[in-house]
Every structure is written in C-alpha cells, then in structure tokens.
Amino acid sequence: MSVFDGLKFRKVYSPIHNLDPRVKFIYVISIFAVAIIFAQIIPLLFLFVLQVPFVLLARVQRQWLRSLRGAAFLAAVIFAVNVGSSFFYAGYKIAPPAVESALALTLRFVVLVESSSVFFLTTSPDHLGLALEESHVPYEFAFAFTTAVRFVPVLAEEAQTIMDAQKARGLELEKGGLMKRIRNYIPVLIPLIVSAIRRSLELAEAMESRAWGATKKRTNLYSLKLHKGDYALLAITIGILIAAVYIRLYVPIPTIVHLL
Amino acid sequence: MIEATDVRFSYASKIEALKGVTLTVKDGEFLAIMGQNGAGKSTFVKHFNGLLKPTSGKVIVDGVETTKTSVASLARNVGFVFQNPDHQLFSETVEEEIAFALKNFGFAADVIEKRVTWALELLSLAQYRKTSPFLLSGGERKRVALASVLAWNPQTLILDEPTIGQDHEQKEKLTQFILQMQAQGKTVVIVTHDVEFVAECNPRVVLMKEGKIVAEGMGKDILTNPQILAESSIVLPQIAQVFSKLSALGFPKNVIDIYEAEKIILNAVGSKQR
C-alpha cells in the first residue's frame, strides 16, 4: 500500500526532528502568513528557497522532492486557470504581467504545500501527539489522533486480508464495468466496517478498564521541553515576520517584468 | 495435486518470508503445516490458490502454474477458510452468504439452491437460513464461513488456524468433520500451532521455521522429537511429554495417542507382575 508509505515515519534523528513540534508549527503558520502577504515572485521565491536548508538538515530531500512532484499537477492547474482567466478578461491577449502574477500565485501554493510537507516529514506521530497533548487541546482530540495513527497499519493489513478472503471465494475485483466494479467492493467494505466497529468496542472496553475518565487533570509520562534549537527557530520565525511586515509596508518590490 | 518447487517469497517491504520451500501435496492427503507464528506457514499456503505468487520458484496446482492463472479459477478447486470468519461475512442472510461464491463461480440458480441447502445441513445451520450472519455467535459464524467454502465443493480444503478460540467440544467436532472430508477423498491442509489438535488427528506434519521446512513426517514422529520441536518453538503434546519423562522405564518415546499410552503402561505393569 504505497499511499500509506508516505505516512510511515522513518526514524531519522536530525536537529530538525528533535525540535519541538509546537515551535515548528508556529514557524509553518508564519510562513503561511508571509506567503499570503506577498503576491510578487521575488519574495515568494525567497520563501521557497528558505525551506531548503531545513530539508537538507533533516535529510528528507527524497521525500520532499516526491511531495513536490505530487503538488506539481495542482500547481499546473492553478497556473493554467489564472493565465486562462486573465487571457479571457484581457481580451484574448497574453500580457506578461498577468503571466507573472499567475506564476506568483502558483509559487504561493507551492510554498504553502512545501512548508507543511517539511513539518510532517520531520515530526513523528508520537511527537505530534505529545505536542497536541501538551498544548491544551482537549485530550480526547489528541488521543483520537494518536490512536488513529496507531491503527492505520493495522487497518491496512486487515483490508488486505479481507480482500484475500473474498478473492478466495471467487470475487474478481477488477471485472466488469464501473458500476459492477464499485459493487464488487461491497464484500470488502462491509467486513472492514464491521471489524472497525468491533475493534472500537474492544478498545473502549480496554480504555474503561484502565481508568479512562478518572480525573480531568490528566498527567503525562513525557513532557516537551524547549531547547536552544527551539528558541533559535522561534527567533528566526519572529525575525522573518518582522522583516516581512516591514518590507511589505515600506519596500517596493520590483516585478520581473519591470526588471526586464 | 499441489507441487511447490523451491518457492521464495518476499513481501513488498523486502522481508523474505519464504526461503526456498519445496513440497508436494497429493490428492486426498491430510497435511498439517506447523510452526511458530511468523514461520511462514500462512504465507506459504496462500500460494496454493494464487493469492500470493512466488518471487522465484514455481507452484503448480493440478498441472497449472499459479502465475499463469487467476485466483478465481484456482479457488474453484482450492477452498481457503480464513482464520477470522468476520473477514468474510457481509451478507444479509446466511443463505446469501453461502451462495456468494457459487454466484461468483457462475453456478446455475437451481444448483445454487441445492448446494446451499446441502451446506446448511452439513454444518447444522439449517435453522439459520434466513438469519443475519452478524447475529450469530462466534462458533456459528465460523460454521457459516466453513459452509460458504464447502458449498462449491472444492477438491482441496485449506483451514488457517481453525482451532483458535474454540472450546473442547468444538474442536472435537472439527476433528470429526476433517476426518469426514478426508473420507470423501478431499485433500485437507490445516495450518496450525495447536499440537494437541494435531496429535488427535495424526496427519502428515510439515514443520516450518523462518521461511523453511525443517522437518517432515508423520505426526507421531515429528511431534515427539524434542530436538526438532525445541528448534521450531513447538511444545510436545501432553501424552508425549509424559512419555518423554518415562524413558528410564524403557517406554517408547513416540506416543501421542492416549489409548496407545494406556496399553503400553498396562502392558508394562502386567509384565512386571508376572
């Protein structure tokens, strides 16, 4: 199941992986905000390039490039739609400024996708779960998250087993027209759903038996402590935000068309 | 007949689950494939109906190589009963559940009707014909799963861990059932780690460990050889355990049947009293 490979966190230890997820999250949100402030290519390009040292430090180049490829299709669509609509409204003319702004919007999309990709590639589910627990998000939410992640590989395996069991009874999933093929999946979906329901009941029993709900003030085996690296990233983030606001307000940004 | 020749198999994660397995299962044989969890038993057995295809080596079922045909066509003659019946049950009634495979294989409606009735009778499920399978107990659901495989009358029956969660009586009925299938000339392959169950049935035993076959022979001999068992993390059946400690008295070691044990001991007592 290659889809789930992307979610399988690889145990790599790098300075980026060890950063507090909450700080990384603040960083990513700030990048988002800055990306939205600007609509010109130069600052957006700068933001994009800013991700690269993080990616290299975290040694997740290959996965990051793969997610870039994944975003490429949607990016192309955004570009095409923007150029297309300006084409129509400008009276069937392609004006360079229009192309440039379409490119900028596409780049903005790419920056948003890529910075969140870096976040997820460098944060293990446990770490993320812990961050959720420590950040005053209601515990039920954090618990639902970690439990879901914990059971993804289990459910994937079970789906495979169910498909095998039904194939062994002569079910041919790939046969027939579209409607038939959709109906073919009923013998796979129903056992999967029933099994998921049974599983949740068993989990609930286990939770209750281990004092779930005993107190509102739940404690934690682990705790997240901020280290030097976290403070450094926080400082960088604040720096970027201040610089961005300053530039936006006071520094005029030339367009590529202008420069040419 | 099922012939596996030097079968190697690796999952997508590159873990080699089978490291060159060669085995022939003749028609009408009764075979137990045993070994620790993770030895590769289920992985191997899934090659018999084409669910898995070897990474190298060949599996030939009734003269057809499994890579050259579909799971559906292999399943026609090789019935596979999975460990957890809940992985199969999805229909509104037991009747429909049993008819599912028959419909997939293209049986005519009147034949389906007859086969369903026959399977229901065979497994004492007639009163549940119109019941939803989800409302039945665990043991009953297992019988429905079994019935749904028997319905299309495959020559070979593969049972994956059939004794898990079963109580004593259910296991006895299962033993009877297997012997009945055997008597009808069916090939029966069970994948199990339940030594007591195998000791009761005394089939041909194939012992697997870490993707390889490490021992092969009659249950009586394999299950009473402490070295072989220790290597593959299987325990001796109780009767054999008793006799392994009585070797000082000159008793044979390969005893797994309780009645044979009784005879041997009484003989020994008798001869001492003479």
Place this chain on the structure above:
Amino acid sequence: MAIIETKNLTYTYPSAAKPSIAEVSIKVEKGEFVLITGPSGCGKTTLCRCFNGLIPHFYQGEMKGEITVAGEDVLRRHTYEMAKHVGLVFQNPENQLFALSVEKDVAFGLENLGVSRPEIRKKVDWALNQTGIYDLRERSPHEISGGQQQRVAIAAVLAMEPEIIVLDEPTSFLDPLSAQKIFDVIYDLNRKQGITVILVEHRLDLTAKYANHLIVMDEGKVRFEGDPREILSSEETRLIGVGIPKATLLYKMLKKDGLNMDGNTPLSSEELAEQLLETLRAK
C-alpha cells in the same frame, strides 16, 4: 474477608432474551489463583466483566444480585474507580494497545489517574521489568509479536497496582510457547506479588496446574466450584464439554483399569510422569 464475593448475580444484556449469567454465587479469597472454564457461551466472559464494572456500567442491561470486589460494591462505583483494584486483560492483544510506544501504553492508566510524572516513571519501569519487556519499552505496538503485546497489556494493568488481575482467554491468539510465557508471568505475579488472579481459559492442559480454585460454568450457571483435582477427575465435568487435561484423563483411565497409584490426581504431564515412575518402580 473474601476479596470477591457475588450473591445470586444475574445479568441480561440489553435486548437479550435470557440472562447470560444466572444466580452466580462465588467467593474468591485474596491471593488465590482462580481458573474459570466452561464451553463457549457459558457466561465466563460476562462474569469477568462484572468484576471491574464494565457490566453493568458500560454494557447497560439488567443486573440483579450483589457483587462486592475489594470491599467495593461494584454497582455503586464507576468503572474508573474499580480500575484501581481490578485490572482486566482481554483476548485480542492488538485491540488493547492504543499508544505509539510500549511504555506510553503502560503509562496510560496511571496518566488517567493523574499520578505524578516521577511516580508514573517508577511504576512503568517496575511493571515493564515484572513482565520482562523492559527493552521493548520504546517500540511501537505494531512491531512486536502477539505474545509481547499481551505482556504489554499485562504490564499496563499491573502498573496501576491492582489487587486483582482478571484475564479473559489471554492466549487465544498465541502459539503454545508464547502462551506458556504468559502463564509463567501471571503465575509469578500471583506467587511473588500476592496478586489475586482470575484466569478464563479453555486450554486446561497448560493452566490447570497453576490453579488452586476452579470454577466450571455452563449455560450461565456455576456447575462446579472448588479444588481443581477433584473437579477435573469427575466424569460429570467431562460431560459438560470441558477439555480435561490429557494427563488427568490418562490417570483416570489407568485407575479404572485397576492400576493402583498413590497421590493426588495429576493436572500436568510432570505430575503424572512422577506418579507413574513411582508406581512402576515400586512394583
């Protein structure tokens, strides 16, 4: 005082036609190793869930009679309060572990109870050591074997230091060797820590030798209760459908054939072998 006492306990699941357990009256003393067995559907699973309050609080339904566990009236206490006294280990290893690492799972109950972090650390480490899985503590539950998962479940329950641990067919999915390891762990906890153990099992050949108190159930009622050796040598027990250990059966057969053996009814192959050696050497 008995650590568990029930009087005429009767329970019917919601929308069930008849009770799953009826008029169950049992007494369990502190430190006992109780084995509950019986054919499928006899009510043993239902009874287990009464001990920590899952029945009736989680399952609703109709409950009649009395049940006192560790001095508490189960009907009047929340399940989370009973969790401090009774730990429940279930059949399916996979569905009892929620966290992404073994030690976080073992800590779950203590976290729920609001125990301080250093205390949690101490108890988690202790429980991990007791069950022999300390080096697995940072692994993810999905990576470890079924037997190891069950030991995590036991550790998770043990960490809350209950007086009683109830295990409902904990080895159903495990091979005999892993099952044996689990029983060794449980027996150890019973002997060394004095924890009262209630084990529900079919495989009496593996477990009968540990118990000093056997309860046989059938169709919701308790049929026999008392000394395992007596109960397992009775023909009535066999007729209910209980899987008598082969060693015990062979002993009975030999006795019937006239072989005179001194000593107690054996419950394991070791005990039978010993007796046979004595008897046959003496002659």
